[in-house]
Amino acid sequence: MTASPVEAQPVVAQIVQHLAPGGIETMALDIQRKARNPSNVHIISLEGTPSEAIEHWPRLQDMERVHFLTKPPGLSLSTVTKLTRLLRQLNVDVVHTHHVGPLIYGGIAAKLAGCGHVHTEHDAWHLNQQKRRWLVTACFHLLKPAVAADAELVAASIRQHIPLFTPSVVLNGIDTDKFQPADQAAARNKLNLPLDASIIGCAARFTEVKSHHLLIDAFSRLPDSAHLALAGGGELEHELRKLTSRLNLDQRVHFLGVIDDMPGFYHAIDIFCLASKKEGLPLSPLEAQACQRVVVMTDVGGCREAVDPQSGILIKAESTQALETALKTQLCSGINKEKQASARNFVVNHCNLERMISQYDDLYCGRPL
Missing domain, CATH: 3.40.50.2000 (Glycogen Phosphorylase B;)
Incomplete structure (x- = not known):
């Protein structure tokens, strides 16, 4: 047989x-x-x-x-x-x-x-x-x-x-059936995030190579209407919380801890950002884009292969200025249905x-x- x-x-x-x-x-x-x-x-x-x-x-x-x-x-x-x-x-x-x-x-x-x-x-x-x-x-x-x-x-x-x-x-x-668009308001309510803000999200371990401190620094220069949601944990969490307080960002930066429902996290945010110094080909930007979220990424490792060229922005690593500029650009023009659809189509077709x-x-x- x-x-x-x-x-x-x-x-x-x-x-x-x-x-x-x-x-x-x-x-x-x-x-x-x-x-x-x-x-x-x-x-x-x-x-x-x-x-x-x-x-x-x-x-x-x-x-x-x-x-x-x-x-x-x-x-x-x-x-x-x-x-x-x-x-x-x-x-x-x-x-x-x-x-x-x-x-x-x-x-x-x-x-x-x-x-x-x-x-x-x-x-x-x-x-x-x-x-x-x-x-x-x-x-x-x-x-x-x-x-x-x-x-x-x-x-x-x-x-x-x-x-x-x-x-x-x-x-x-990544599983594009698991990671797909869903209601943003419901996701924000579940995570106790503000409904009326533009939210930048990052999901990564709190380690030196992920450069959360640069992200928080660049974020501090964005309009007060923007918020930052950080999913994850790690040895630098205490230091990053101190930096957030020193920059008077306690009301706008949300430490969410390790999240099991990652699709819900991506649904809640508008822009996904990863400011790493080093990467292979990370999964998190693929997951975010499959949920129709535009991204800002450092151009390290295989990140270029993980970003939709029509909706995402790649920047050089370890540059607070470049990070600030890219985030402002996405806040102004990146949150629209055409770019969101392009982000998902890229992942469905390639990754x-x-x-x-x-x-x-x-x-x-x-x-x-």
Whole structure:
């Protein structure tokens, strides 16, 4: 009897460093959720425990086929042993690793367990660091994964620094059924945001690389009718709250914490902004645009590939002046139906989740893209 397409799907283990709110982790969850056969897709977190992960990300509460290895700090040979044993127990056919730590541990365990190995590079900038470049090059040559890049810029960096490897390009994709337009007033009421303001939103961890301080500084020069909504958490939250108070912005900047209902966040805002110093190909601007929100982004990493050229604005990184000017431009002209429709059409046509999963399925089965 010929197996059906669902039965023929390999068992896949997505391996991440830790399960905390972020683009890579969201991507792994979405691949599991929208797979042709979700029961064949596992997610393995090298670090952390279930209770720690759920505390920071309530979305994980009801997740199935999610495993935690509680890796201690530093090099851990016992984690390789635990991971190898788990891959065998789950009858995993293909390991899919994300970033350097999972590449090392997942790649070695895949070899020991006799699994195939697909690896996704999410950043171009880290290969500029010599030690990191040597490490990744050694892993590629010794572990021989099928390498995918989440943006053409990332692929170009791999070709430049590791010339014997030609990666496939699999653009990040998002669920355009989940992220689609909805009522703005209802979303604002749910988040206790003002109904009559123009709201700029940012969803990112409060870390130095995301440059929230520059965003708040630029925002302080915008009209009083504008508000800023910040979704996320992180080590810089206290410092950013102090900056907000120092600039007398407490009534206009809203710290919303980690939000599980991200479509609702995008529905509530008018403009999405990410002022990062470094990025791969981020998911958040794709999600925002799918909800018909125009964006302002720094032109770093693969961000250019994630922005609709008809409605979005790209600026140079670490420039408060450029950020201020772009936000004012979007406040004046970006909030209109034509630009909003263009933003969504860009994501539907170029960066949808179904296309991404189909391409990864091809890689899992050893088919060229």
